[in-house]
Amino acid sequence: MFRKILIANRGEIACRVIRTARRMGVATVAVYSDADRQALHVAMADEAIRIGPAEAAKSYLDIPAIIAAAKASGAEAVHPGYGFLSENPDFVEAVEAAGLVFIGPSANAIRAMGLKDAAKALMEKAGVPVVPGYHGERQEADFLAGEAAAIGYPVLIKARAGGGGKGMRRVERPADFTAALESARREAESAFGDGRVLVEKYMAKPRHIEVQVFGDGHGNVVHLFERDCSLQRRHQKVIEEAPAPGMTTEMRAVMGAAAVRAAAAIGYSGAGTVEFIADVSKGLRQDRFYFMEMNTRLQVEHPVTEAITGLDLVEWQLRVAAGEPLPKRQEDLVIDGWAFEARLYAENPARDFLPATGRLTVFDLPGEARIDSGVRAGDIITPYYDPMIAKVITHGRDRKEALARLEAALAACRVGGLTTNAGFLARLCRLPAFAAGDVDTGLIGRAGEGLLADPDASEEVFTLAALSALGFLDAPADPDPWGHVRGFRLWGNAAQTVFLDHGGAEHALRVTALGKDRFRIDHDGMATDIRVQSADGRAVQAEFDGHLLPATIHREGADIAVFFAGHGHAFAVTQEAGHQGEAAAGGDRLLAPMPGLVRIVSVAPGARVARGDALVTMEAMKMELVLAAPRDGVVAAVPVAAGDQVAEGALLLALEPEEAA
Known part of the structure; x- marks a missing residue:
């Protein structure tokens, strides 16, 4: 086994590899860009080496910089993670030319599966079913249009290189083919430097089912069952699961055998994924699944396979790269439960x-x-x-x-x-x-707009945000029992106004203390009563209309996040000039929104001001409030001065009547 490996990647997958390597006693070297100097993968690794500026092209895609880092660190092997250089055959050859081991397949295997048309031709020879379509070299527009007509509409135009839905267009009728072809070519050229395409039959109800395969350097190849990745948006996976729903034992055996043939056809070693598309318009059937492509690396969704097999696929990668045979044979592999x-x-x-x-x-x-x-x-x-x-x-x-x-x-x-x-x-x-x-794959699109937008913040959420802004949900710091009486005032109910930004809109909420831990919040013409049963600054138990409900509050500076009923809502205490003052102003008058200390008076009587100009700055509840002119006008009176302690509702400044101004 290796003593030290370098991980040519960042973020989640780098951390994932580090955890397994540490368990196996293998030292790790992280690489990082300037943007990732303080990143988690850098902190987790045994050592870390800078490879360039923030841009990926000048750091994580810089092959000479990564090779130099590996050699300088004394690493014996390089794990590519996924993304970046993980499927770049030139990188594999550079690693091996430097006398290092690439933890993954050979450059030839990557090249064999790198272009969809060539890969499909190879799969046909290996007896793996492929999607009906044209996968040849001819790229004339008229010729491809003729092939599309022969296949039968609708068809799918796909870039022969790359993935992620780029360079892909669905065409419903012949009249739209030329424009869709030109668009797909432009996008493919921009994304992959290769504008060539293939044309395939479009399936009305497709499912994306992939099979995890593993090969070693001793001629062994197994499959570790399937994953369903059909829940997608814009051709990108959202939720994956293993095994695939509706998969029979017989079909699993057929699909798994096809995936093994695909990997064996290119002498595959390491972790890989053979991706199939299944036409399920008539159910999941053995005669209606087709090879799409092979990803010659570890997949983002590999944890669901680990969950149902009890295996560590990164450990398998390291062992196979170190020359060991596969840890298990096909008959030793079983499915345990379900994973998402x-x-x-x-x-x-x-x-x-x-x-x-x-x-x-x-x-x-x-x-x-x-x-x-x-x-x-x-x-x-x-x-x-x-x-x-x-x-x-x-x-x-x-x-x-x-x-x-x-x-x-x-x-x-x-x-x-x-x-x-x-x-x-x-x-x-x-x-x-x-x-x-x-x-x-069309399920999300059919679900409609209601699936996309988070629900609006309820009055309960606004209430919790307002109480947090005013400090009423903080853990009591004073051991004196009087310190636990939130909002208590001897001669009547305490009332304060707080101004919150939510979703770009400003809200004024008036908070009145009704008694021990009981409040009323007036907002947008509605009144909400709340009793705070417990609060420690984060976890809150609050009673609304007889219902005791939990919430979590996070407050950092002016930002407040309220997590309530399974949803998170963001607020900010408004402090910019113009916001507080307009909300607190009444006609020609500027009133104190809450009790506090006058810190700055920026104008004198007779001064001409414009709407939004900062006039008075107060300090209240450890917050600085900038109060602004409610309209254009001339200052008539300023009855306060810096250093004055004022009550809520006190007159801070008056403007001349508009007629006089």
Whole structure:
């Protein structure tokens, strides 16, 4: 076994490889770009070497820099992870030319499967079924249009190189073929530097089923059963599961044997995935599945295979690369239970899955599930790399149990600071068709817009955010029993106004203390009563209308995240000039929104001001509030001065009547 390996990757997969290597007593070397200097994989590895600036092309895709790092560290082998250089045959050859071992297949095997048309021709010779279509070299538009007509519409135009849905177009009728072909070619050329395409029959109800294969250097190849990856958006996987729903023992044997033939045809060694597309318009049948492509690396979704087999596929990779035979034979492999994996992304499903960037102010994921991640609370999600922040993996005795555990785990995710798809994933788990195992690649598209947008924040959520902003949910720091009486005032009910930004809209909430731990919040013409049974600054038990409900609150500076009823909601205490003042102003007057200290008075009587100008700065509840002019005008009076302590509702400044101004 190797003494030391270098991991030519970052994030979640680098951390995943490090964990297995550590368990096996193998030292690890991480590489990092300037954007990843403080990253988790860097902290976990035994040593780390900088390879370049943030841009992937100048760091994680820089073959000479990675080879130099491996040689300088004394590593004996290189694990490519997935993505970046993992399926680049030139990288394999550079690793081997440097006297190192590549933990993966040979360069020839990668090349054999790198182009879809050549791979399909090879598979036909090996007796593996392929999708009906044209996979040849001719690329004239008229010729391809003729092939499409012979295949029969609808057809699918696909780039012969690359993946991820780029260079792929569905064409319903002959009149649309030429425009779709030109569009697919442009996208493929831009993404892969290769504008050549193939044309295939489009399937009305396709399922994406892939088979995990493993080969060694001794001529052995096995399959580790199948995964269903049909739940996709924009041709990218969202939730994967193993085994595939509806798969019979007989069909599993046929599909597994086809995958083994595919791997054996190229003398495959290491972990790989043979991807099939199945036409399930008439059910899952042995005569209706076809080879799509082979991924010559470890897959993102490999944990579901590990869950149902009890194996560590990274350990298998290391052992095979070190020259050992496969740890098990085909007859030794069995399926135990069911597993799901959900990909948690920093993205906004309601905005066409637009990637999100920013700092993870909150990152608490459920301990009951397996979490594969490469980030921590406080880390920055940058625009330079894939925005996946974690994989949530659950296992159960059967599909129903595993799916229930996944839904519960997603509901328990606490991620704040940026937008994620956690709510979208939880709603997917509740789709009746998915729960029943009736899946295909078009399921998400048919589910409609209601699947994409998170629910609006309820009044209960606004109430909790307002109480947090005012400090009423903090853990009592004073041992004096009077310190536990939140909002208490001797001569009447205490009332304060707090201003919160939510989703770009500003909200004014008036909070009135009704007694010990009891409050009324007036917001947008509605009044909500709440009794805080317990609160420690994060975990809250609150009673609304006789219902005792739990919530989790995370407060950092002006940012507040409220996790309630399985959803997260982001707020910010408004402090910018113009926001507080406009909300607190009444006509020509600027009023104190709460009791506090006047810190700055920026104008004097007679001064001409414009709407939004900063006029008075107060300090209250350890927050600085900038109060602004409610309109254009002339200052008539300023009855306060810096250093004054004022009551809520006190007059801070008055403008001349508009007629006089």
